[in-house]
Structures are given as C-alpha cells and as structure tokens.
Amino acid sequence: MKRGILFILITVFSGGIFAQGKTVIPDKKMVTVAAGSYNPFFITKSDQPIKVKAVKMDETAVTNVEFLEFVKANPQWQRSKVNRLFADASYLKHWESDLVIGKKNENIYHSPVVQVSWFAAQAYARWKNKRLPTIAEWELAAKAPPKNIKYTSLTEYILGWYKKPNLPVLPNVKSTYQNQYGLYDMHGLVWEWTFNFNSFISNGDSRGNTQEEIKAFCAAGSVNVSDRDDYAGYLRFSYRGSLKGNFCIANLGFRCATDI
Amino acid sequence: MAIVLFGCSDTAKKSAFEGDMIKHATAPVGTIPSESIYMLRDTFSTQDNQQVALTHFTGKPTVLGMIFTNCNYACPRLTADIKSIKEKLGENGEDVNYVLVTFDTERDTPAQLKKYAESIDLDKNWTLLHGNEESVRTLSVLLNLQFEKDAEGNFSHSNLISVLDKEGILKFQKEGLEANHEMTITTIKEIINK
Numbered sequence: 001m002k003r004g005i006l007f008i009l010i011t012v013f014s015g016g017i018f019a020q021g022k023t024v025i026p027d028k029k030m031v032t033v034a035a036g037s038y039n040p041f042f043i044t045k046s047d048q049p050i051k052v053k054a055v056k057m058d059e060t061a062v063t064n065v066e067f068l069e070f071v072k073a074n075p076q077w078q079r080s081k082v083n084r085l086f087a088d089a090s091y092l093k094h095w096e097s098d099l100v101i102g103k104k105n106e107n108i109y110h111s112p113v114v115q116v117s118w119f120a121a122q123a124y125a126r127w128k129n130k131r132l133p134t135i136a137e138w139e140l141a142a143k144a145p146p147k148n149i150k151y152t153s154l155t156e157y158i159l160g161w162y163k164k165p166n167l168p169v170l171p172n173v174k175s176t177y178q179n180q181y182g183l184y185d186m187h188g189l190v191w192e193w194t195f196n197f198n199s200f201i202s203n204g205d206s207r208g209n210t211q212e213e214i215k216a217f218c219a220a221g222s223v224n225v226s227d228r229d230d231y232a233g234y235l236r237f238s239y240r241g242s243l244k245g246n247f248c249i250a251n252l253g254f255r256c257a258t259d260i
Numbered sequence: 261m262a263i264v265l266f267g268c269s270d271t272a273k274k275s276a277f278e279g280d281m282i283k284h285a286t287a288p289v290g291t292i293p294s295e296s297i298y299m300l301r302d303t304f305s306t307q308d309n310q311q312v313a314l315t316h317f318t319g320k321p322t323v324l325g326m327i328f329t330n331c332n333y334a335c336p337r338l339t340a341d342i343k344s345i346k347e348k349l350g351e352n353g354e355d356v357n358y359v360l361v362t363f364d365t366e367r368d369t370p371a372q373l374k375k376y377a378e379s380i381d382l383d384k385n386w387t388l389l390h391g392n393e394e395s396v397r398t399l400s401v402l403l404n405l406q407f408e409k410d411a412e413g414n415f416s417h418s419n420l421i422s423v424l425d426k427e428g429i430l431k432f433q434k435e436g437l438e439a440n441h442e443m444t445i446t447t448i449k450e451i452i453n454k
Binding site (some may be wrong): 040048049050051074083084118119122132194195198199241244245256 | 294295296299382394397398400401402404405406407408410411418
C-alpha cells in the first residue's frame, strides 16, 4: 500500500514538475488574417457588413499538451478543482487525471484539446496574453480557400465533414488542410469557441416573427438571412446558439488570436 | 488588484476573475459560494465613477438587467419593468439592489449612465455599471444572455431580468418585455425573508 502511494507521488511529481522542465513547447506560430468584411448569417435590415480588422491567429487549435501547461500553472483550472459554474462535468474528461493526459492517450497529445469550456478557453487565452477570436474574425479567416488539398467547393467540403460521425481518436492538428492565410484545420477537425459565441440569435424557423419573440429580443423583428446557400454557415450559427459558457463538448476546441 | 498567484510566470496575465478564484480558494474570509455570479470579480464603474466588484451587492437580493442607453425600443421598457417590480414590492422594494449593466462599453461612460439615471428618475437603490468588453461579455455568458453589436454601434440583445440572492446566486430569470413578473416578485420576497 505504501509503495502504491509512493508510486502515485512519483507519478504526480514527475508529471507535475519534472516533466515541465523536459517538455519544451515552442511558442505557437501565429499568422496574419487580412482585414475584410463579414456578413453575419442572420442580419437585421439596418445591418451593414461588419468590418473586420486584420488580426493574428494561432495557426492551429490549442493542443492537449499545450493545455496541460496551462492547468499546471493554474491549479484552479485542474479537472478536480474547477468551478462548475465555469466548466461542466465533462471538462477534460478524456484525460487520465488532473495533470496527466495519459499513456493510452499518447496519440492525442498533439490533437486539439476538446471538452474545454468557454471560460477555460478565455482563461487560457489571457494566460498567453492573447484572446479568443470574435465570430466575425473566425468566420472571415475560415472562409479562405484551402491551398494544399483538392476540392471543388469549400461548402461541400465542410458539409462532408459535418456529416461524418466523430472519429474515435481525434487526429492531430495540421491533419486536414492549410488555407491561404496559413491557418490549419479551420474546418475538418473540431468546432471552435469564439469570444462572442453568445451573440444575438433568432429562435429557429419563426425568426422572431411572433409578438413574444419581438418582445424578447431587441431588433428581432426584422431578421433576414444573408446567404441562403451557406448551409454550413447556418449550422455553425445554430451550433453556437445552442452552447452555454460552461459546456465541455467532445468536438469543441479553440485557438487564440491577438490584435496587430 | 493585488492577488497572490501560484505558478505565475512572467508571461502570465490573469483576468480578474481567474485571479480571484485562486484568492477565494485560499482565503477563508468572506467566502462566496462557488455557484455565485459574484465569482466574476472584474471591476465595474458605477454612474458615480466608483470602482466596484459585483460583491458590492452582497447582502441584499439583486435585480439585474443588461441594457444600453441609446436603445430606443426595448431598454426603456426593460427599465420600466424593473421599476414596476420595485413598486409592486412595496416596502420590500427598498431592500433590493437594482442593477443595470450596459452593453455599450464605448458610449455609456459613467457620466452618460449618470445622465441617463437622472433623466428617468432612478433613485439611490439603482446602480448603473460600465465595464470593459471582456467583463461585460463574461457576465452575459454567466447569465445566458445573448447580445451582439451591429455595424452602427447599437446592440441586438435578449431582454432578460435576473434575480440574484444575497450571495449572488442566480435564482430566477424572466425573458421578455412587459412580462408577467409575479414569480419574479415572489422570488425576491422569499430571498428577503430568508
């Protein structure tokens, strides 16, 4: 029994302190996404396209090993210590323990970290002196065409991915495609948190036409769809609308951004 | 804000709420329940330009709405709804904090909030709060409230009135304008008499 405890202590320490010295994680490469304009999927009559400033974005989603560094440095974000207000019970459930991703999970060390809440993603970004991209920034960046794969239409590519069930093992970052800005896996690997995911949403098919809904949402009476063909955009819009800040979901990760 | 941090590296920049979560984990005095909205410890400015954290409202129930003062349609009604809740509470109405947090981090300065409060006769029980973009967004996420800024600098937003208990735990929410606030009032009375 004592031996067992000693073994656990050694494991914890080697995972918690010694490994920190050994694992050197290089600073994540960021790429510039040029300024542009973004048409929200649902727009109100008065809306013009949103002007988006140029921004720097992580070239890939944050990985499990990168997130491990964060929870080591910020104990309040460890799985057993996190406040339920900020992360639900699925938070980092795929890890072996608080500070161990796990031997059996070796193949996901460099996969996007998932089952992290918006609050956790926010805290990580702050810790890195970065922030989460806004929906407009993310969508503008994700619209850029792939440069290293063959495809006929990006929408078809995205819908093809949405249709597929989650893979039992989440592939590593950089395993799908790189777009013209140099960003990897904007579609095809995981969904990603955005700073303002809880933006205005109209309720389903009725689109705020009932008196009740007009009363529930300021400016909800005049909602239009900006691009009826962008079904993939619609799916992302609805997906974001279904999230709460403490949700931790198996196919939802994040990447960070900074102002230029 | 002076906060002692563990494992703090040179590059680490902590948001107020993240830092204070550590503070609360280690400081036994004045502990806030973990499910309290007041775990968000960012600082806001009042209409009198006082810097306050949400814990400022501890000790009384709080009725909270999010608005912006340039709003022509919904926000005046939302504010009127809260006023009418206060009236219906009668004497109990004085034992409650009424808090309006603005979405408009740019235009709604403390001075503008002061002007707004005076123009619609909000009394001493009302606090209007201005925060930075991240604090306001985080509060909206905690309250499950949607909002978005449009190209003209106005906001689409849910019209939501929230009731927090004396420790900042979310007890009740009612969506919509000119809604039936019977339950809102019952909840507030229960909190006062607890």
